[in-house]
Amino acid sequence: MTAKVLKRKIALRIKRKRRIRGKISGVATCPRVSIFKSNRTLYVQAIDDVTATTLVAVDGRKIGIKANKEGAVTLAKEFAKALKAKKIDVVVFDRNGYLYHGVIAAFAEALRENGIKL
Numbered sequence: 001m002t003a004k005v006l007k008r009k010i011a012l013r014i015k016r017k018r019r020i021r022g023k024i025s026g027v028a029t030c031p032r033v034s035i036f037k038s039n040r041t042l043y044v045q046a047i048d049d050v051t052a053t054t055l056v057a058v059d060g061r062k063i064g065i066k067a068n069k070e071g072a073v074t075l076a077k078e079f080a081k082a083l084k085a086k087k088i089d090v091v092v093f094d095r096n097g098y099l100y101h102g103v104i105a106a107f108a109e110a111l112r113e114n115g116i117k118l
Contacts, residue, residue, distance in 0.1 A: 017097030024092050025049045031056075033079075033111075033118075034094040037067050037103055042075050044107070046083060046091060056082045069106040076110030083116055093118045 001009075026032030031046040041060035048055055058079045065071035083091070091111075098104045108118060 013097040015097075020094060020097065024094060026092050026094075028055070029088075030090045030092055031088060032094050033091045034096055035098070035104060035107060036096055037098065040067055041065065042067050042072060042103070042107070044075060044079050046079075046086075046088065055088070056086055058082060067103060069103055072103045072107040073110040076107050077114055080111055080114035080116050089115065090117045 024032060026047050026049045028048045028050065031048050033044060033046050036043045042065065043057075043059055045057040046055045047053070056079070058075060060067070060071060060075055063074065063078060065074050083089070093108055093111075095104050095108075100108070112118060
């Protein structure tokens, strides 16, 4: 992939990210779940936008998962346990500009299967 194509791809993701963030917001009872994927791992956190604090965060590196669908399912299970420990069962999903496909979709579906309503 050339540098020009890569810059365009990143710019489009940032544009989608801003468009999504303009429409959703999280509160303490229904936090915003933001996911970030790199080439190696996944990161996810539940954010209260009113007080600008992170309520729950799970790092894929610490669990030892890869950025694939199986890793996303494992991360969702751990994240659901952490959310339930904080007595949170309803969240707003922020896909962070990524397309709802593959790893992102697998994470969201696994979160639903573990009792978290999106």
